[in-house]
Each structure stands twice: as structure tokens, then as C-alpha cells.
Amino acid sequence: MNCEETLALLDAYFDNELDLTKTLAIEEHLRDCASCRSQYELRVALRQRLKDPDLRYAIPGDFADQVRKRLAVSSRPATRILSFPSAVGFLSRLLPLRSLERFCMQIFNGCFPLDQHQW
């Protein structure tokens, strides 16, 4: 197994997810390759550091209540936003067709201001 193959499988090896054949091939490569072995050792060190109890955060006793309260607040109905077709339909009932056309052109020109653009 070469370095590229080893690094591609290194996380799976680290998580003990490989079959015996690949596990043995990686172990053999790690014995002979300092570069890949250092990558493996970085994972070992990270896993060890993550076990540090100082990294743990104690969940407050009322955490579930806090979540429920926030969910209740955020589950209020959202402000209704008109979709583009319904907005055009709404405007067309208010404005005569020529005015609606001019209105749409002004919006278009506002979005795409081109000097050579003539209507």
C-alpha cells in the first residue's frame, strides 16, 4: 500500500472500520512510513485531547425547558411574502397595463443599469 492509498483509508483505519486485509496493509505501511505514521499520530493525539474533561460542558438542568421555549417562539408563523407571480397579479389589478409595464421596466433598469439600454 502506498501513501495515497493509506491516507485515503487512514480515518477508516483509525475508526476500526476496515477489514483485516486492509488493516494489516495499513499497519505495515505505518511501520515503514514516517509521514503517514505522523498523520495517524495526529489523530491519536486529537482523540486523546478530546477526552479532556475540561472540554466538557455541563448541560443546565433546565436546558430542555429553554429549548422548548425557544422553539415555541420560533414556531410563530412567518411573515407572508408574495411570490413573484402573485405579486404581478396583485399589481396588475391595481395598475393599468401600461403603468405596470413601465413599473416593471423601472425595476429591471434598477437591477440592470446599462447606459446603452433603451426602452
Ligand SMILES: [Zn+2]
Ligand atoms: Zn506513507
